[in-house]
Amino acid sequence: MEHRHLGRTGLRVSRLGLGTLTWGRNTGERDAADQLKTFWNAGGSLVDTADVYADGGAEYLLGRLIEDLVPRSDLVIATKAGSVPDPDRRFDTSRGHLLAALDASLQRLGTDYVDLWQVHAFDPGTPLDETLQALDIAVASGRARYVGVSNFCGWQLAKAATWQLAAAGRTALASTQMEYSLLQRGVEREVLPAAMDLGLGLLPSSPLGRGVLTGKYRGGTPQESRGGSEDMAPFVAPYLDDAAALIVDALTIAADGLAVSPLHVALAWVRDRPGVTAPLLGARNAQQLTAALSVEALTLPDEICQALDDVSAPLHRYPDHDWSTL
Template identity: 85%
Template sequence: MDLRHLGRTGLRVSRLGLGTLTWGRGTGEREAADLLKTFWEAGGTLLDTADVYADGGAEYLLGRLLSDLVPRRDLVIATKAGSVPDPDRRFDASRGHLLAALDASLERLGTDYVDLWQIHAFDPDTPLEETLQAVDIAVASGRARYAGVSNFCGWQLAKAAAWQLAGPGTRTRLASTQMEYSLLQRGIEREVLPAALDLGVGLLPSSPLGRGVLTGKYRHGTPPGSRGASDRMAAFVAPYLDETASRIVDAVATAADGLAATPLQVALAWVRDRPGVVAPILGARTRQQLGAALSVEELSLPEEICRALDDVSAPVHHYPDHDWSAL
């Protein structure tokens, strides 16, 4: 698998990443081991997790597999901190909480450092400078090699990245931002993606298959055993089962037929090769699903197919995105 630089840094990662959202909860140790081995054998390096996935269970499970299955040196481990299971305060990006969370993550992972440490979300109750100071401390101490953010809107990302660039040599450049991005969710193209491109921050798209809808599995109903059929995940999938999404999914299926490919391959290839994208994060639950996603490495979309998919999925942006100079 080809490698790409993460933003304007020296860190290189595989151009597909493996997510662990369900590890330790819906995905057990045997299934996780199959996923990790399949990903590693395909040349994948980027593994994405978070301290709150399965209440720490995902990190713990990954740590067990690192010691027994795959050499640590072959992988780029990315984790997150800042989310808290507290209904009164969903995010805590204070310096004390973040650094304590990082230490706990390292213990669960069984490693001395993470390759990429990400602030899981913007915390409006903590000064951003304090949050970023925790990033600098983590990198300076060697507990994290690179740093990024997740779920920051455009102005939040621009402010954070610009603040870090204002102190060269003393502050850690932000390497990445992780955001949902797919043919069904192109909202980041309004402000987040332009900011990332301008500031040299690499994009790690989550849910690149539109929460599974772009595979086409929901075209004729909700199949048993799918996320859309589960009590826990049905609400997660539901926003992408409307008429607009249906038109986009049909267009993806038509393109796949013309290319002798699958809808999954077409949708994933589209997001993988968008400007600013470094590595879409795959949320496969089985080895078969992961193998199908990894097969996208054999596909590059023709320019005319990309244009057609761009057109059918184009988000509606009004002022101030349009050129109003003629008014």
């Protein structure tokens, strides 16, 4: 698999990453092991997790597999901290919480360091400079090699990245992780331009539109799908509307013309967007993952990219719109 630099850093990662959102919850140890081995055998290196996935179960499972299945040195392990696992889904990015969470993550993962440590979301209750100081401490102490953020809007990302570049001794942000797909292009308005200008690589989550861009929901909701499960159905539901259906129809036409699957076209589209380093794949089993990884040989023709751009274009008005006509 081809590898890319993460933003303007020297860290190279596979241009497809493996996500572990369902590990330890819907994905058991055997399926997780099969996925990790399949990913590694395909030349993949970037594995993304978080301390709140399955209440730490995803990290613990990944740690067990690293010990028994795949050499630690072959992987780029990324994890996140800052989410608090309670019914209100609140965030705490105070220095104390973040550093304690990092230590707990390292213990579950069974490693001395993570390659990429990310703030899971912006916390308006904590001064941003305090949050960023925790990232500096993590790198200075050797517990993290690189740092990034996740789910920061445009101004939050620009403020954080600029702060880190403002003085010697601070650790520059390497990446931002955001949802990005043909069904969710909101990052193109402010987040992606900020990331590209400030030298951060984008790690798109849900690059297949929470599974909808595979086309499997065109005839209804399969019982074995995420949309058919009680806990994940609300996650998929926003992308099952009429607007999404039009995009999926266009995607299917493009896939038929190229003699590939809609999954491959959707994944190749987001993988090769400007500013993208590595989309993160979430698969139910190794068979699904193998199908996604086979996109490596596909590059979309320009006319297909343009057609997909047009049919999925988000509506941006002021201030992006020409204000002189208002």
